[in-house]
Amino acid sequence: MKQKRFLKTATPYFFVLPWIIGFLVFTIGPLIFSLIMSFFDWPLIGSPEFVGFGNYIEMFTKDEQFKKSLVISLKYAAIFVPLNMIIALFLAMLITQPVKGVRVFRTIYYIPTVISGVAVSILWGWILNGDYGVLNYLLSLIGIDGPKWLVDPAWAIVAVIIASAFGVGSMMLIFYTDIKNIPIDVYEAANLDGATPARQFFSITLPIITPTILFNLITSIISSFQQVTLVMLLTGGGPLKSTYFYGLMTYNNAFKHHKLGYASANAWVMFIIILILTALVFKSSSAWVFYETEAGGAKQKKGGKK
Amino acid sequence: MKKKLVAMLALTMAATLAFTGCGKKEDGKTADGKTKVRFASWDTAEDADAQQAMVDKFNEQHDDIEVVLEAYGGEFDTKIAAGMGAKDTPDVMYMWNYPAYAGGLEPLDSYMEEEGEGYKDNFYETLWDYNSLDGKVYGIPIGFTTHxxxxxxxxxxxxxxxxxxxxxxxxxxxxxxxxxxxxxxxxxxxxxxxxxxxxxxxxxxxxxxxxxxxxxxxxxxxxxxxxxxxxxxxxxxxxxxxxxxxxxxxxxxxxxxxxxxxxxxxxxxxxxxxxxxxxxxxxxxxxxxxxxxxxxxLSSSGISMSADSKNKEAAWEFIKFWTSEEMNKERIGRELPVLKTVVETEGIMEQPEYVAFYTMLEQSSGYTPASFIIxxxxxxxxxxxxxxxxxxxxxxxxxxxxxxxxxxxx
Missing domain, CATH: 3.40.190.10 (Periplasmic binding protein-like II)
Incomplete structure (x- = not known):
């Protein structure tokens, strides 16, 4: 009897067990392990040595590159996140229009997301080449002498941002599904009241999709800080370390310079920065994110008055 | 509630143990009692296929040794690094960055001595500068290029x-x-x-x-x-x-x-x-x-033995095979041969595009890259x-x- 009851309560856990094991072994385990490592001078070969907060102290007091890379990553995030969201939203609006062949466009816009990051990097390496790149060729057609994108430190970060905007597809898709979910009668009513398309967008579409905007904002902040593949393959952190992103610095410290403890400390600082930024966004969200379920009552009342 | 949690934890622990347990069972032997030698390579695609074919050849010739090729590709450094950290390095591996990894590698001087005088001399002198550290040889040359x-x-x-x-x-x-x-x-x-x-x-x-x-x-x-x-x-x-x-x-x-x-x-x-x-x-x-x-x-590659290897005899047997004249000939087209006899018999010096690389090789002896010093x-x-x-x-x-x-x- 007792055994039966145990089985009954335990059954659900059996079902989620594979996931729990995966989570413990591949996520929580390494996470905790890296925190421990960050307090050690952990060389590749030989035995680790406990240094307490040594790695963190070194990072904030001695390592010039730490500050530089952090600024580069912040700069990248500050430009990339809003730009990416605007492009994604714009494309999402386009592909919700009832135009012939819209499915084809939807596929075209989404394809870059499916391509592996490595291929994208190589592709953009060719497109952005200063001397025979397609981009500069196109610019030359309209009389602009394009910069040496990947050689001029002033332009390299712009080049990286352009290349990363290529992967806008998944965000576009999320916006798209949400916009599609907005009931058509809302727009019909607005139309009858004589609202222009722009007015409809700002007064109906945008407020309704704010939860999705919040989601995309957070995920893109996180991913912009974690950006490694693209810069590693496209610019290698150069020219003149102008695109030496924080993530790349961490990677190089670990796998190129073999300072595993120091790199773990780098990673944890990044984790905390992301955590703070995410928390700030969440805090602010109550002011601008609109949840239908929460506001439902109030809205109905308003409608009733009219 | 508490009980449930305990049960859950116990289950997870048991399962985790079972999983990790699997990895520890082997002790350098295959199921049929052969000595197992793990061989890590950085090559991929066609090059790795060609290597697999050569490994198969070795396995056919040896009843008591089985070499398993692990093609790490672009992950090579990460995996070797991780392997050395976990004392689970492949027995034999390709190597170029000796200063970084020498601590986990077996010095090969004594193995070479047993092969007799001529063994070492058949390799171009300069190659040893790049496959040694502090006077000890850590890798047998496989290929090189000069500029x-x-x-x-x-x-x-x-x-x-x-x-x-x-x-x-x-x-x-x-x-x-x-x-x-x-x-x-x-x-x-x-x-x-x-x-x-x-x-x-x-x-x-x-x-x-x-x-x-x-x-x-x-x-x-x-x-x-x-x-x-x-x-x-x-x-x-x-x-x-x-x-x-x-x-x-x-x-x-x-x-x-x-x-x-x-x-x-x-x-x-x-x-x-x-x-x-x-x-x-x-x-x-x-x-x-x-x-x-x-x-x-010189950009050179060699083949090294892990210091932690449990089957050093078998590993050396494989290294010898892999660096033999036969294998040097096999690799022509992918690697420049490193053995003087092979360069001679295969007429490499009659091909004008290769001569300069060997001249440069011969006149570049006696320099130690800063990477070996610092x-x-x-x-x-x-x-x-x-x-x-x-x-x-x-x-x-x-x-x-x-x-x-x-x-x-x-």
Missing amino acids: ALFYNKDIFAEAGIDEPTNDWTWDDVKEAAKAIESKTGKKGFSFQMKPDPYDYEMYLWSNDAAYCDEEGNLDGNLNSDKSKEVFQMFQDMAKEGYAVATEKSGTDEFRAGSTGMYVYGSWSINSFNEDGLNYGVVDIPAFKGASHDSVSI DTWSELSSDLSLSFERVYNPSALEDVSAVLDEAAAK
């Missing part, structure tokens, strides 16, 4: 000037490059804007300089007059317009026929031949004021790379002397 001067014969014909020879100095290169630029509008010479500091030291050696002395001091070496002369020469060539600093290796520009000359390893010979490019290869030009002929860096090379290399870029990047072109003094003072 040499490639030139486009069509461009030289178009400009109506004599083709380079092995006796050329950099002054000759400058003259030819100027002539090419003025007569064809193409760039005469190209060099890398962001050269790998490891490779670049060869120019310093060629001009009687080096990054550091035997103790690893940069100051007075990296920023010596002889060293600055080298950097200044390349920068001037770019400034004066007949040479170009390329974003990548310069191979693309050379293949496209937009530059007349460049210095590079043997890596792209196959693709040049496929393209039908009309090119020639000669020794790296010498510096006029230097006391000796030009010197090349413990923190990996970080220094990043710093140097940045310094070189500041000198050669067309948006920077900073003063050579100031940049090198700053780099040496660090």
